[in-house]
Amino acid sequence: MKDSHDFHEFPEDEYRARYERARGLMAEAGLDALLVSEEHNYRYFTGHLPPTKNRPTLVVLPLEGPPLILAATYGSAAARQMSWVTDILEYEVPLRAEYLCDALAQAGLDGKAIGTEAHDRFFGAAGMGISHGEYGRLAELMPRARFQDASELIWRLRMVKSHREQECLAKVCEITGRAYQRTFTEARSGMTESQVGRILISAMMDEGADLPSQGRPGPCAFLIVDASRPLGQLHAPTEKRLALGDLLHIDTGAIYNGYCADFSRLATVGPPSEEQQSQWLEVRRRMDQALGVVRAGNRLGDISVHWHGVGLDGVEPPFVGNHDELLMEPGMALALEEIIYSDGGETYHLEENVIVTESGYKLLTEVDSGLYLIAAGE
Template sequence: MNEPFAERVRRCQRGLADRGGAALVASPGPALTYLTGVEESPSERHFLAVVPRDGSPVVVAPAMYEAELEVAPIDRVVLWDDGDDPVEALASVFESAGLEAGPGGGETIFLDDRLWTTFAKDVRGLFPDATYDLASDVLEPLRLKKDRTERATLRRAGALADRVSMTLRERGEAVVGMTERELADEIDRLLEAEGGRGPAFDTIVAAGENGARPHHQPSDRPIEAGEPVVLDFGAFVDADLESAQARYPGDQTRTLVFAGEPPEGYREVHETVARAQRAAIEHVEPGVTAESVDAVAREIIDDVGYGDAFVHRTGHGVGLEVHEPPYIVEGNEQTLEPGMVFSVEPGIYLEGEFGVRLEDLVVVTEDGCERLNTTPLDWACEGARR
């Protein structure tokens, strides 16, 4: 098993030892990809990775995946045919790791948080007397701090979103008359043209009063001159991991006026959100808490009288998932550490009028943080009246 996966497995095994765990079971999804580099969708077939406290991890998979797994950074694979009983294959893997199936024993097994009930039932059937817990108890502390490869990939995802953002600014008044859905489709096309491996989430284009809905889905409503338009988008990019398949997302939000005169009060609202975002980013450094970053942004917006219009958390972690810990929200006392990556995205949403959100990704460094998005925060495009 090559780096960085060998190191991730070692850290996982140390976590198992610290918690008295005998093994961790991962299924298709972020946990499996993080530990093995294999990116696969869940299905009715048993496709599981077992990481024992000692020894090498083993992937149990349908035989049809043999070719794909031969080039993956995994040392041990147990394949089963459609005519076989996959639970027997799973039992053999546990036995090779020193866990004998059947009653007795007080071992603790950590199951993937998203393990389908079907597969969880099979594992519990093998070890009816074991104690079970969530794999995130072991993996979340590891995944919180991105390694060098992950940080480099997220930088590329941020730069890709930046290039698309600048292209949109340059189009200015040419955007007027397009529908939200047409512009969203164009953004997705631009993300792919810049090297993206598909949108990281459903692209948000919210014009005028629709901008007051933080997760508005693009409609056939035309974009008019003078309207603020909330644009939230990003694309997955491949990590540079030889044969591994991990992808990491970009996530950026800007609120633009493509042409014309913005509505009354918009300049003040946009400047307030920009100040809140800048202050929150400046506050980020090792040792501060996630909730304190949220508090910095929220205080600025509260002071101007828009506190009730800031209706969501200030940010969320980004990694193999677009939304993952650490969450930048009141009540999260998690201390920030170097290598953590998350969004900073305050917003103000005025029902029936418009909304403003500004979002960048940041990575915590040894003495502060690094912005992974560098495009301007200002709202005016060519043809807009500043």
């Protein structure tokens, strides 16, 4: 990971290893290059966070030869400073197909098979740094080239985290967990949800986050669980005040070095009732049962609770329903979550983050998962 005097997020060998893995999959798929423009995919391969979406930055990853970055003049200096890639072409905004054509031609890819993210079935083409119109024009300008979808190939790479990525995920879960504990300790009945949200944001930043709440606008995704809210839905904090007997649910995560946490914890406002304790024990039992299935070689679909991947995106592949037949691999980062809806209109939700290992899993969310207690206000 980076130190305080280095703008690079990881050492160069981390990115070269990712590139080599990509080359192996490209060779299997019969591709001569990848054209990568989605913000997190680009960052994954280059270590550079593009400055703005309206000045997209792309990287060409040839099967043979060095990688090439295409950056707006405005952002090219940052690309040189932050990325390990040394071959950088500049363009004047807006990004037009002609610039892409020149970059691909310079890499010797005219008439070659080029993989893109145009048909990502999870996030769609909206995440691409290339507009639909310019992408279509690119195919017209390079009629001999063969453009085909490579989004699944990229996700196969990103699903399995390296040791350094796992360290980042462990760190961001630690930061988030300490922030949750501070929030539950400092919150009081009578406070508004918004006040509690500001405590959480401040705590995340104090504990070392680069950004709070997965970089989303607003304090966080969390709610007071009661019959006045639609069950199972997360709400931005409001001016509603915490009252004795409420359940305060927090489900979000900080960002550290680009990597997201995504897990939840629950607190009662005042001492918990027997019903609240009983429901929480049942949620915990179901989660423990689901975690018992997490092991390299087992099917993802055998996990008995909802699950998804976590990494540079707080919610990313693998996804339940889409990757049920996929076998778990060492290094996969998963968020597992279980929800119980009570007859009284309360929602009990527990979410944990883990890394799959050969023998089982490594729990990233080590912070106490019991019911927290929010004290009464004065």
